[in-house]
Amino acid sequence: MRKWGILFTPTLVFLPEKVPEDATAINAAVAVMPGAFSKGTTLDLFTWVAERRYELDNGEDFQRYHARRIQERNNVSQK
Incomplete structure (x- = not known):
């Protein structure tokens, strides 16, 4: 843990x-x-990494991606 700076x-x-x-x-x-994070955060991070979204030059870091996905899920659940 010390070697990698993990707390x-x-x-x-x-x-x-x-x-x-x-x-x-x-x-x-x-x-x-x-x-440990909620299942939504974990799913979004796994998806963001699996889709290699960190390589995109669209200004959407993980935090912005996650916020957008939360909003999308909320919009679907309100229908």
């Missing part, structure tokens, strides 16, 4: 397909999920 468990570290040899895991990570 508590569980912590999920999502790495890109290629990591520079001199990079630490935390520095190379495309996302880090410290702790």
Whole structure:
């Protein structure tokens, strides 16, 4: 935990397909999920990483993506 700068468990570290040899895991990570989150947040993060949305140049980081997905789910549930 000290080596990677992780403060508590569980912590999920999502790495890109290629990591520079001199990079630490935390520095190379495309996302880090410290702790346990709700199922919606976890699903959104897994989806954001699986779809490689971190590579898009659309200004939508995970927080914006997650906020949009929450709104979309709320809109569907209100119908």
